[in-house]
């Protein structure tokens with residue numbers, strides 16, 4: 001691979017670049033939708049002269065998103081939204097072979113991370129792409145208004161959208177934002193299938209446990225929880241769902257899962273997976289009821305869904321690492337609870353996050369949304385907007401095409417019939 005001219009960067013080691021390039025190419029083979037868009041972008045250059053700053057997981061899949069934006073004519077700077085998911089070899093490959101300014105080192109501390117975010121903003125981006133809203137929120141904090149020239153932002157996560165909507169409610173959001181996280185294709189593929197498979201993958205990689213014959217308790221039956229429950233059941237586990245929303249609880253019951261209050265579920269489970277987006281969902285009263293040997297994993301929000309301080313205090317220092325990414329907490333009565341991946345998001349910390357075929361859809365949405373922001377520059381009001389349905393449908397159509405799936409069109413008579421009801 002030819003070298004590009006090397007931009008300013010902060011990565012672990014440029015010598016890792018060949019391994020990163022191999023990883024990027026492997027992922028690319030699973031990302032046909034993005035490849036199609038890249039081809040069109042290369043011909044049309046719809047992002048010419050555009051400066052894009054992205055704060056995302058620095059992985060092979062993200063590298064293919066970056067390559068697509070570059071093909072469209074944009075310049076891209078990249079930092080990491082999560083210090084634990086950064087693939088140092090990929091970061092090196094982006095710098096060395098594609099000339100991208102990357103500031104991401106696996107395991108970097110919070111101060112370094114904050115500095116990286118500020119460096120990207122100093123480049124006065126036209127468009128921000130966030131996974132948690134740090135770029136856009138920092139942009140607002142540092143001047144009270146979005147930096148000059150900012151056309152808009154994209155947000156990949158539910159949590160990031162909560163932060164941005166809070167800014168909007170206070171009248172402080174200074175640019176339009178497209179809520180990529182809430183697109184239908186994103187919900188179905190990323191949240192359900194991506195989290196479902198990769199959370200189970202992380203649990204199995206970390207613990208090497210057999211799911212069949214065990215009871216898996218899924219706390220939170222939203223999009224992500226539904227995926228985890230489905231995959232656990234598919235692997236032969238008995239699945240118990242815990243919910244606080246009656247509609248979601250009803251859906252879980254009608255899908256055939258046992259639904260229990262969390263205290264009752266605590267006594268039944270062998271493996272617990274939190275996917276709620278909330279905090280202290282499993283805490284002292286749950287730990288006190290759990291069986292000896294229970295596994296605890298979080299696939300939801302940062303590391304706050306399990307009350308780790310209470311777990312530590314119950315174990316009174318009796319904690320040992322029994323396998324990589326498995327810490328065993330021995331309680332006063334001798335029961336042992338096994339915490340996976342330090343309570344951090346298990347599919348990222350113990351596995352490789354969403355498979356490339358899932359990120360293909362997420363990042364296809366991102367690229368088409370960047371194009372949309374450019375097209376509607378100056379016409380989109382400040383605030384959080386849904387992804388246009390036409391983009392969602394286009395991504396679904398491209399993905400079906402890549403899978404070799406054909407579907408019907410309604411007949412003229414059916415269209416007419418449907419419209420007659422309007």
Ligand SMILES: NC(=O)c1ccc[n+]([C@@H]2O[C@H](COP(=O)([O-])OP(=O)(O)OC[C@H]3O[C@@H](n4cnc5c(N)ncnc54)[C@H](O)[C@@H]3O)[C@@H](O)[C@H]2O)c1
Pocket residue numbers: 157158159190191195219220221222223224225242243244245248275276277278281299300301302345346347354
């Ligand atoms: N690990 C990943 O890769 C990944 C992917 C997608 C989403 N997420 C995260 O997973 C979390 C859930 O995402 P989602 O899209 O499914 O959200 P969602 O809003 O669709 O679902 C969350 C569900 O949790 C339920 N809930 C809230 N508090 C609860 C409690 N105390 N006990 C039981 N249930 C409770 C809610 O009623 C809701 O049904 C978020 O933090 C999101 O950021 C992680």
